[in-house]
Amino acid sequence: MSEILCGIDLGTTNSSIAYLEGGKPIALPLEEGSALVPSVVSLDELSGQIVIGRQAKNRMGAFPEHTIRSVKRLMGKETRIPLGPKEFSPEELSSFILQYLSRRAGEMLGQEIKKTVITVPAFFNDAQRRATIRAGELAGLEVVRIINEPTSASLVYDYASLQEEGKSRYLMVYDLGGGTFDVSILEIKGEIKEVLASCGDTVLGGDDFDERLSNYLLRHLKEKTGHDFSTSPRAFQVRLKDIAEKTKIDLSDAPYARVQEVAVISVNGQPVNLDLEVSRREYEEVIADLVEKTILKVEEALKEANLSSSDIGKVILVGGATRTPLVQRRLAEVFDRPIHHSIDPDLCVALGAAVQSGLIAGEPLGHILLDVTAHSLGVKTIDTIDRETGDADHFSTIIPRNTKVPVRKAEVYYTLTDDQKGVEVEVYQGESASCRENTRVGQFYFSLKPAAAHSPVTVEFTYDKEGVVHVTIDQKGAENRQEVTLDVRKKRVLQREGEVEGPEVLNYILEKSRRLIQEEKLPQDLRQELDRLSRDYERALRGQSEARDVDDLEDRLLEMMEEAEERLGAD
Amino acid sequence: MWSRVIRFFKKDSPSRNDLEVWKGEILEELEGIKKVLRRQTLFLEALKKEVLAQVGEKVLQDAEPIRQLAESFFYFDSFLREGPGLPSGQNEAAEMVWKKLELLLSSLGLELIRRTGEPFDPRLHQTVERAEGENGNMVVTKIIQPGYLYHGQVIRPARVIIGELPTKEKQEL
Numbered sequence: 001m002s003e004i005l006c007g008i009d010l011g012t013t014n015s016s017i018a019y020l021e022g023g024k025p026i027a028l029p030l031e032e033g034s035a036l037v038p039s040v041v042s043l044d045e046l047s048g049q050i051v052i053g054r055q056a057k058n059r060m061g062a063f064p065e066h067t068i069r070s071v072k073r074l075m076g077k078e079t080r081i082p083l084g085p086k087e088f089s090p091e092e093l094s095s096f097i098l099q100y101l102s103r104r105a106g107e108m109l110g111q112e113i114k115k116t117v118i119t120v121p122a123f124f125n126d127a128q129r130r131a132t133i134r135a136g137e138l139a140g141l142e143v144v145r146i147i148n149e150p151t152s153a154s155l156v157y158d159y160a161s162l163q164e165e166g167k168s169r170y171l172m173v174y175d176l177g178g179g180t181f182d183v184s185i186l187e188i189k190g191e192i193k194e195v196l197a198s199c200g201d202t203v204l205g206g207d208d209f210d211e212r213l214s215n216y217l218l219r220h221l222k223e224k225t226g227h228d229f230s231t232s233p234r235a236f237q238v239r240l241k242d243i244a245e246k247t248k249i250d251l252s253d254a255p256y257a258r259v260q261e262v263a264v265i266s267v268n269g270q271p272v273n274l275d276l277e278v279s280r281r282e283y284e285e286v287i288a289d290l291v292e293k294t295i296l297k298v299e300e301a302l303k304e305a306n307l308s309s310s311d312i313g314k315v316i317l318v319g320g321a322t323r324t325p326l327v328q329r330r331l332a333e334v335f336d337r338p339i340h341h342s343i344d345p346d347l348c349v350a351l352g353a354a355v356q357s358g359l360i361a362g363e364p365l366g367h368i369l370l371d372v373t374a375h376s377l378g379v380k381t382i383d384t385i386d387r388e389t390g391d392a393d394h395f396s397t398i399i400p401r402n403t404k405v406p407v408r409k410a411e412v413y414y415t416l417t418d419d420q421k422g423v424e425v426e427v428y429q430g431e432s433a434s435c436r437e438n439t440r441v442g443q444f445y446f447s448l449k450p451a452a453a454h455s456p457v458t459v460e461f462t463y464d465k466e467g468v469v470h471v472t473i474d475q476k477g478a479e480n481r482q483e484v485t486l487d488v489r490k491k492r493v494l495q496r497e498g499e500v501e502g503p504e505v506l507n508y509i510l511e512k513s514r515r516l517i518q519e520e521k522l523p524q525d526l527r528q529e530l531d532r533l534s535r536d537y538e539r540a541l542r543g544q545s546e547a548r549d550v551d552d553l554e555d556r557l558l559e560m561m562e563e564a565e566e567r568l569g570a571d
Numbered sequence: 572m573w574s575r576v577i578r579f580f581k582k583d584s585p586s587r588n589d590l591e592v593w594k595g596e597i598l599e600e601l602e603g604i605k606k607v608l609r610r611q612t613l614f615l616e617a618l619k620k621e622v623l624a625q626v627g628e629k630v631l632q633d634a635e636p637i638r639q640l641a642e643s644f645f646y647f648d649s650f651l652r653e654g655p656g657l658p659s660g661q662n663e664a665a666e667m668v669w670k671k672l673e674l675l676l677s678s679l680g681l682e683l684i685r686r687t688g689e690p691f692d693p694r695l696h697q698t699v700e701r702a703e704g705e706n707g708n709m710v711v712t713k714i715i716q717p718g719y720l721y722h723g724q725v726i727r728p729a730r731v732i733i734g735e736l737p738t739k740e741k742q743e744l
Contacts (some may be wrong), residue, residue: 032725051693054728062691062709062733235715238699244717248699262643263650271650339639509614557605 004109004142005361007117007152007353008101010094010132012072013178015039016347017044017101017116018354021108022234023033025156025354027347030104031243035347037101041093042067043083044364052100070179075135076128091131095138100143117357119349122148122184122198133219144338144360149175150184153318155359156343168313170196172301175318176294176327179205183297185305185312193253197304199297204290206248206321212286213244217274225272229265236265247278252323255280255412255458284326291326291507340400375429377441377469378400379459381413383529395428395435398461411458412476415453422447423457425473427486441469442486449478510538513557516564526564533557631721634679638719641672641683645717684718684729687711691733694725702734709733 006019012508014036018027027035031054042056043049043066051059060067066084074081074090081088102113120132136143147155150173169189175182182200186193215230217240222228229236243261250257257278263271302309315335321327322345331339343351376397383394399409413425423446430438448457455475462470474481513534517527537553585593648665651657657665676683684695691698691709699715711731718729
């Protein structure tokens with residue numbers, strides 16, 4: 001069995017470990033199905049054991065003097081950190097996290113992990129880097145390389161099957177985590193990526209977005225009850241922050257979020273409930289200045305690197321808070337192009353470190369196969385008129401190209417006239433702002449209930465891995481909604497609400513061959529041959545052929561599918 | 572292949588050469604079947620993994636309104652129990668609703684982490700506050716936010732306040 005090399009993102013808040021399987025980096029779900037391990041260390045004095053990760057985080061409130069988080073901030077410092085009766089150096093504490101990650105990964109993979117690549121922030125000095133290597137050694141690991149986090153994130157995109165955005169040799173990594181923000185500008189010099197500029201804010205992140213939303217909810221409660229709950233017990237504050245975080249996540253995918261929470265606090269023996277709708281616009285208003293702070297840092301980094309926004313070939317988003325639509329929109333305005341991510345922003349640093357480990361080991365790295373949308377998906381709106389026909393022609397994007405699937409996104413549109421009878425929902429895919437230049441996937445009519453002009457209608461797309469889009473259209477406040485299912489690859493309406501599903505799939509071989517036929521990268525001759533064989537095999541299966549013919553066809557079809565997969569893998 | 576097998580057994584006194592040829596053909600065909608079966612098994616394994624993952628995701632997604640309902644009832648119930656607590660009849664009614672809700676949740680593989688008085692378990696409980704006291708025998712004294720498990724896996728730990736287990740003397744006092 002060959003040796004497994006891993007990549008580790010030793011983060012301030014969370015850490016993760018990834019490895020390469022068949023040229024593809026995979027993050028290991030070490031803790032209850034999650035690949036993110038809280039970077040928290042706790043000493044259980046009763047058992048004398050060191051506890052890491054989620055359980056250590058859960059102990060924090062109970063045993064604060066025995067627990068530490070964000071030890072990364074202390075790396076390279078000559079200090080001793082007490083955990084109960086014992087004291088540890090920052091690298092010893094980091095080594096516990098590294099040991100836990102490699103041990104759990106080894107258990108999952110059935111093989112001991114001995115070598116690893118570890119990532120560090122671009123601003124880490126020599127002492128901090130040496131302390132990280134020492135932590136690896138203390139954990140019993142050979143640290144084959146230390147790489148910068150932005151470089152690591154860019155590596156995973158290099159090998160992803162994405163189209164290059166221009167030929168510029170400069171790229172920017174915008175990393176907005178839970179509590180910190182970093183922006184780095186990299187120059188690509190052949191295989192080497194040099195960090196030209198790096199700046200950030202150590203106390204700005206997604207947690208601040210939650211806090212702003214918490215304050216918004218507090219103001220709502222004050223309006224509702226006349227009471228100021230800002231100094232209420234900690235239990236209430238904790239619950240409110242959780243509600244805010246959930247609302248923030250909902251608003252990343254939808255223009256509105258419904259908040260319905262029972263008995264968040266009590267006043268004069270009566271429960272105070274939260275029942276309101278928060279719009280994305282309201283949320284964006286309360287976080288706008290925080291996002292602007294990051295944009296100023298982007299401009300500062302560009303200035304430091306003596307570059308302008310047009311010099312940057314690619315913008316890479318790292319960190320969970322970059323899922324915020326306002327962040328993507330503001331960056332799109334600065335760089336004058338759509339900005340989005342197709343790789344999990346929480347894991348791309350670890351995935352990139354795994355790619356780096358593969359490069360060191362000389363493993364053949366093909367394109368990383370990602371389940372992403374090949375084209376942007378959206379609807380036709382009347383914002384632009386076709387000059388020749390006088391018809392509406394604007395393509396309003398709901399799911400941008402290269403978005404990781406499965407995905408759910410929604411946008412809100414407004415009616416034109418009073419008591420508008422209905423809307424023709426036309427779904428298109430493509431990259432042009434004009435629908436005429438894009439491909440129509442399907443269309444259906446949605447009847448509206450009487451309402452004033454400019455009433456909101458929400459269109460939600462849920463795109464699954466099979467290329468099926470479930471469109472939900474909702475006339476807000478009118479209890480009027482409709483669901484339609486579209487097959488994007490076959491460009492047709494599959495099923496309307498309440499209808500019976502279409503033709504059944506005979507067996508997995510046929511289903512798989514149909515999926516391969518839809519692959520855009522499959523050579524034309526192979527596609528045609530695969531299609532012909534699949535049809536023959538299907539006819540044979542349906543009982544019009546002798547068993548021997550079925551066997552022959554199945555064998556040939558399997559051979560051809562194998563060839564198709566090899567070709568796709570090689571490409 | 573079957574025609575060859577039938578010939579193999581039925582033909583009167585086949586020549587040695589015939590037998591060798593048929594044997595070779597049958598073995599070759601069996602090798603082919605083995606290959607197909609192996610591939611089919613791989614396909615089925617991949618299908619099984621995919622289906623199980625999809626079913627798991629779908630169940631969790633579909634169960635979300637029920638989980639939210641249980642959580643809402645938890646907060647309502649906690650509010651009612653504040654202060655002097657519930658009269659016995661209301662308490663009995665609330666417990667009956669809980670039993671029904673928990674039965675429904677368990678039929679979906681879900682379990683709510685909501686009970687106080689249980690020993691602090693860092694896998695199931697995340698401490699928000701700790702009451703003053705020694706380190707030993709810490710129990711959950713208040714649930715701030717219930718957690719939940721899906722087929723035994725912690726999807727979210729309960730947010731809790733912990734304190735010391737009251738001693739017998741304290742209880743008696």
